[in-house]
Amino acid sequence: MSEFRPKFLKPSDTTSFLDRDDSYSVETTDFVYNRYLSQSIQTQRQRLPIFNNRNHILYLLEKYQTLILIGETGCGKSTQIPQYMIEAEWPGQIGVCEPRRVAAISLANRVADETGTLVQQDTVGYAVRFDACYNKPKIKYMTEGILLREMMSDPLLKGYSAIMLDEAHERSLYTDILMGLMKKILKKRKDLRLIVASATLDAKELHDFFNNNTTDDKKNDTAVIMSVEGRQFPVEIFYISEPVPCYVQASVDSVLKINASKATGDILVFLTGQEEVDRAVRLLNEHANLIEESRKKENMMVLPMYGSLPHHEQLKVFKPPPNGYRKVVVATNVAETSVTIPGIVHVIDCGFVKLKWYNTETHTDSLVVLPISKSSAAQRAGRAGRVRSGNVYRLYTEEDAAKLADNTPPEMVRSNLTYAVLQIKALGIANLLKFSFPSPPPIENLKSALEILYALDAIDIDGELTKPIGYNMAEFALDPLYSKVLLSSGEFGCSEEILTIIAMLQVETVFTKPTSGNSIIRARIQKRLFEVEEGDLITYLNVFNGFIQSEMSQGFCHKNFLSYKSLKRVVEIRKRLEKMMRSYEIPIESCIRSTETIRKCLVKGLFPNAAYLHHSGVYKTIRGDIELFVHPDSVLYTMSQPQWILFCQVVHTTKLYMKDLTVIENDWLLELAPHFYYKTTFRE
């Protein structure tokens, strides 16, 4: 393989190595190593890098409306700034928005500890879906979606005196909607403060976005940027001199090379997907066995890490390796944002990431492998400098590194926008083109979203939200296609069944997949017991009803290879949806096993996702004649192929695969969605 050429990375701070600690690594995991456990909480707080900036931050918040705060993860910004503000007797409520539930909950718990109070009491609380605080704590940690919901009933956020958008560099769909709305609110509420906390370089653009100063005089700026030094150790960067033909093989070679050298410390490898991770782990394990036999080099404990890995498998990466072993974790992007793996000293970065990308021509989401951005590369490198100075080995050349984009495109410019547009409309933005997007999405994506919302009768011809259907749809935290099905279920008399089906579609999957042994076959046989020829959605209904009939027993789940945790979550979601349906006075009733009624009701919302069996033996979408394939996870994969089907999603990997299918009749499309399908649309 190619040689690595060393390249430096300027240590963010070289003066205070001895002062660093890891006690505030709150992001997501509960595995927090606290070197200063015996010290008082106040001493610990003062050790944080951000402590030196305390007064300056408070001063800037007095003077400016928006503070753009650049700080590496672990500098203490999410836990400390709200505390500084209440210590300075800041009036009103301070809201902190996190992209992930676990982050909101663990931050609230952490800060409750630090303030010597109980979480969900007067001082600190959190609100996430299904788990809200009902009082009004001074500091409230929440997921981004929660604040968006609150804006619907309180458009000026009168309850808050300050909002902090944490991890803003991740630029989720919600972050962008919230930033656009906050800009509007800040103009109307001069007393409100916004803190945008980001780990990366996009500060200048965000500053320009929020700065309401119309004069040339900087003194009138309403936004200001500030950087806080992180708690990073220096990380040395190595590039390859020649591009590699295969980064999976190259990453394996690099691991072996580090392992054969004198360097100590655990290794983290970034690849793009599960298949690559499994392949690299397999290759490394073959070598690991050889090493163990020869007893010459350090032994390796090789572990995979990706989102769909069973929970107990994921936990392994947080444990220290046995004596005489070096831990090698091969991970997808989970290790860049959601999960912090302790003990990492060497990072190997393949330079690519798998991203979801919405295609307006096919109306489908594709997963595409793309080069990472500079900020993403920096984030990955930073994973090597958390315990001591480390190294990052980049499997691309320095020239290619210089060509990378500064930031990953925000979700807003690469997503299906139906849900986002509906939310923005519900927040009183009539003209989308006048909405101030931090990164405006492609006009095609907006158009496509508006078309679907119009076909669903959520907006009228002028683009105004319809009453009551459009407003009601916006209140559901669901894909508009699904909320339409739910709201229609009353007139079909099958709301009991539809509630179950929609709730089941909100979890990843309820079927567990054993990875080895004869349980793979046993799981398949058990799944067959629930399968019906009407498709996946009716099959899900059977699974849920079986679970309820078993009185939600864990034994039932175990026997049938079902996830108890997921099914319990479905029960929760179903309850929540049912409550909303009752508030709209939609009758909750059952159609007593008439799957035809249920399937007709599904057509009422899912009609844009209809496909027919072409005489060539493949499916095609009705709007657009795009070739589609049945996903191997679908119950229809092994059954005879019906003529007409509805799908809930399409994933574009090696082919266009339809998932979550329902068998329908073509007459139903004409009967229930005549505005969308004319007879002439039907070619054969």
Next chain:
DNA sequence: GAGCACTGC
């Protein structure tokens, strides 16, 4: 025969 990562009063 296939699976980036999140989230929603």
